[in-house]
Amino acid sequence: MRPVVLPQNAVPRFYRGGAAIAALRGIANAAQLTPEEWVGSTTTVFGEQELGLSRLPDGRLVRDAVAADPLGFFGPDHAAQRGADPRLLVKLLDAGERLPVHVHPDDALARELLGSSYGKTEAWFVIATDGPTAAVHLGFREDVSAATLERWVRDQDAAALLDALNPLEVREGDVLFVPAGTPHAIGEGLLVVELQQPSDLSILLEWGGFASGEDEASLGLGWELALRCVDRSRTDPGRLCGDRLPTEAESFFRAERLEAPPSAPLERGFAILVFTGGAAELHSEAGEPLRVERGDTVLVPWDAGACRLEGEVAGVACRPPAADAGGPA
Secondary structure, three states: OOOEEOOOOEEOOOOOOOHHHHHHHOOOOHHHOOOEEEEOOOOOOOOOOOOOOOEOOOOOEHHHHHHHOHHHHHOHHHHHHHOOOOOOEEEEEEEOOOOOOEEOOOHHHHHHHHOOOOOOOEEEEEEEEOOOOEEEEEEEOOOOOHHHHHHHHHHOOHHHHHHOEEEEEEOOOOEEEEOOOOOEEEOOOEEEEEEEOOOOOOEEOOOOOOOOOHHHHOOOOOHHHHHHHOOOOEOOHHHOEEOOOOHHHHHOOEEEEEEOOOEEEEOOOOEEEEEEEEEEEEEEOOEEEEEEEOOOEEEEOHHHOOEEEEEEEEEEEEEOOOOOOOOOO
16 A cells, blocks of 8 residues: 545534635635635544545545554554544644633543543644644633632633633744643644544533533533533643643654655554655655645555655654553553
């Protein structure tokens, strides 16, 4: 199998956005504007049967292709331990407005409360901002009592929720790690490559104007159960923001920046490549070089063998955790 440029896989969401994705991908049709694109996805939107799944250029669902040949896509170690489960979801996310304060359950609570193998730990590689900087809000500045949090959510006190979080100015090149349970809100004007566990479980603590009601906002759990998913302790934002992923992220996913001036080898293995600038040729052991450029998203299977980039290009290579990393089987 050779590396392939993936077709677009736009996914409508509950918030506005999409112009920055369209600009990156070279899409002129405004009717196609959606705030997220799920790249190489084998994951569906919560409650849906197919929405969210990516296709290969030949029309096959990526989910079906990897199920038919996990060894060819993921290699012997991953396939032996995890079969056809990539343990990864990659997105392009364009915040055309500030997202609401929300949170994701961890693995244990996702299994207990929702019957899901995965919670949702995630990370953001900032690839563009609308202006020199933009803002995110990440984790509580101080410990918050259960009663206080319950009151803020019950009263939909969005100002109190947002003010309780750490405000962070971010710029192109920043990397943020968001462990499951950490309340957060992405600010308007941010375009990010998001790596996350393969689930779609978001509890909207601030849901007015974003969800149809409290049932949707709480994933049908009701607030007594849903608020168990929130880490109410003080968060040190310096632990979660930098220019690369922290070591603790490696049990969930891995990533490295793509820079090829003029040639750079790639670690062998399954990867989703998101190119954010320049142009290059992707050479593999499986055939002729593949021309790639800004806006392309590329799936690289294990079977492609050793690969290298030749040219002036930038982007992010997104990978599953190492085969010996912990987590759901």
